[in-house]
Amino acid sequence: MNLNFNKDSEDLIHNPEFLEWVINPTKESDLYWNQFISANPSRKMEIRETISIIKGIIPKEKELSVEAVNHLWKRIEKDTVSTKKTIFRFSGWMSAASLLFLIGVGGLIYYQLNQTNELPINYESIAKVNSPDNEVKLIFADKSEEVLHSNNLDIKYDSKGEIIVNSDKRLTQKMEESKGEDEQLNQLVVPRGKRTSLTLSDGTKLWLNSGSRAIFPVLFGKVKREIFIEGEAYLEVAHDAAKPFFVVTNNFQVKVLGTKFNVTAYPDDPSSSVVLVEGSVQANVDSKKITMKPNQMMSYERETGTAKLNEADVLPYISWKDGWLYCEKETLETIAAKLSRYYNVKIEFKDTETKKMTLTGKLDLKTECSGIFNAISSTAPISFDIQNDVIVISSK
Amino acid sequence: MGEAFQLTSDTQLWSDFLSGSEKAYKIIYDTHVQSMFKFGSHFTKNDEIIHDCIHDVFIDLHKYRTNLQTTNNIKKYLFISLKRKLFKILNEEGRYVHFDAETPAFFYSLSVSSETDDDLKSRQFELLEKAMLELSNRQREAIYLRFISGLSYDELSEVLHMNYQSARNLIFRGIEKLRESCQRKSSILFFSFVKYH
Structure with missing residues (x-):
């Protein structure tokens, strides 16, 4: 290397190689610059000063903790995994047919369909029509109503759109002539304390839980099948590869070709969720498309407008259909909210500590309400008191 | 020499990522998240904002990966993106009364080395x-x-x-x-x- 420097006049900080040596010394550059210093003793001071400055400007910086790095990655992963397959793949959906999954959703406001040129249906205005009642109600396209008195109703629409109630009673309705078949919307309203099963004209079956409603066409159109759910419902969607099935809620819609699933959509719950048991579904939240795998739960917080995807044990979310309430470390407050809807009772807590107690186990919803609270109070340190239709829970 | 190696590995990693490798995506994150955070912390004391911006940078990266150009220095690319995100938020949030994207404040305090006791x-x-x-x-x-x-x-x-x-x-x-x-x-x-x- 050339030690005959014309660097005499040049300040070394203008020399990129010098700076490179200070930052990343190598054996080679060490040798070179040490030789340089020996050959130019007059510049020793300058060199030392420059080195010490550069070495001295190490900033005081915060670091991300390992937890923070992992947490941030989880956030990123969650938001990218969901956008990975944004293209709707037909073959993928066909193979997902007749699988089982479960969905929970919430609330009821405007909804915008982005798939076709059709105008989105304003479900809100339809759902607003009636106020809550104590009996199951079927509201027809012409807004006439049929009140059905039974605790466990079974309603079936056949392929012609005729209605059969509890396999014997037949109902017919006047169609609105100005509208096409698939625009004749019916609405099933299930009040608190009641449950109903409903079979749609394509063979899709729904179980509607207490305090729920479904809005659906008497007959489906040619391009797609779409229904609206508020509250909670378990669905077994009939397979039809040519007509994808959409479950619409205020927060998101779920797209599927043919499978079984459960929907929950209570406007008074702060969050709504989709839990997938088997197969694959796509939840569309705002502009995001979240493709779910089995044993995953997509939950949506209404307050913050955020959706997240987590692993989940599906059983607690689907057991209500068979009359069981599974609790896995659930707070008494959450359990009370479910029981309150299921039995149509008011439940109050005397103190907040009791609310935060957690329970694990299963409750038989086929027993009477007081039986349930007997069961809870025999395991948890609580007592309950029935005062004028209100159940008051306090700690023992 | 060291730089030449850096060049090939970054170019390779980036092209792997562009062609859809999730593994490459994770490696990019693991390699650079710390230096991104540190760089970001010179513009704002609000860690949350930096977290959010790093998040957004990586989301965009994933979202637009098919349209991204090749790069031989990923860090540079990430720093530019992070700065853009940070400035946008800092501007919007009005964290600084006089936040100026042209000459933003660059906080810099020195680290006291363990030997500075004398x-x-x-x-x-x-x-x-x-x-x-x-x-x-x-x-x-x-x-x-x-x-x-x-x-x-x-x-x-x-x-x-x-x-x-x-x-x-x-x-x-x-x-x-x-x-x-x-x-x-x-x-x-x-x-x-x-x-x-």
Whole structure:
């Protein structure tokens, strides 16, 4: 290397190689610059000063903790995994047919369909029509109503759109002539304390839980099948590869070709969720498309407008259909909210500590309400008191 | 030599990522998240904002991966994206009454090394820290990118949105100024600052 420097006049900080040596010394550059210093003793001071400055400007910086790095990655992963397959793949959906999954959703406001040129249906205005009642109600396209008195109703629409109630009673309705078949919307309203099963004209079956409603066409159109759910419902969607099935809620819609699933959509719950048991579904939240795998739960917080995807044990979310309430470390407050809807009772807590107690186990919803609270109070340190239709829970 | 290796590996990693490798995506994150956070922390004291911006940078990266160009320096690319996100939010949030995207504040306090317990060294430290404050924000940022982040002049000039020569001058003048400030006050201070290199 050339030690005959014309660097005499040049300040070394203008020399990129010098700076490179200070930052990343190598054996080679060490040798070179040490030789340089020996050959130019007059510049020793300058060199030392420059080195010490550069070495001295190490900033005081915060670091991300390992937890923070992992947490941030989880956030990123969650938001990218969901956008990975944004293209709707037909073959993928066909193979997902007749699988089982479960969905929970919430609330009821405007909804915008982005798939076709059709105008989105304003479900809100339809759902607003009636106020809550104590009996199951079927509201027809012409807004006439049929009140059905039974605790466990079974309603079936056949392929012609005729209605059969509890396999014997037949109902017919006047169609609105100005509208096409698939625009004749019916609405099933299930009040608190009641449950109903409903079979749609394509063979899709729904179980509607207490305090729920479904809005659906008497007959489906040619391009797609779409229904609206508020509250909670378990669905077994009939397979039809040519007509994808959409479950619409205020927060998101779920797209599927043919499978079984459960929907929950209570406007008074702060969050709504989709839990997938088997197969694959796509939840569309705002502009995001979240493709779910089995044993995953997509939950949506209404307050913050955020959706997240987590692993989940599906059983607690689907057991209500068979009359069981599974609790896995659930707070008494959450359990009370479910029981309150299921039995149509008011439940109050005397103190907040009791609310935060957690329970694990299963409750038989086929027993009477007081039986349930007997069961809870025999395991948890609580007592309950029935005062004028209100159940008051306090700690023992 | 080291740079040539860096060049191939970054180019390769990036092209793997562009062609859809989730593994490459994760490697990019793991490799750069710490330096991104540190770089970001010079613009704002609000960690949450930096987290959010890093998140957004990676989301965009994933979302637009099919349209991204090749790069031979991922860090540079990430720093540019992060800065853009940060400035947008800081601007919107009005965290600073006079937040100026052209010459944003670049906080810089020095790390007290474990050896600064003796008097002389702590005085040196104080001097240097004071001298750093006398530099412009741009100078501090340029010096940081060059000496701490290890970007080349080419790369850092892109992060700074200026041409190569201006970026170089910025650093030279910065170091010069630091040296002057320190010399002016005491010429012996740096003598024992570092052990022989």
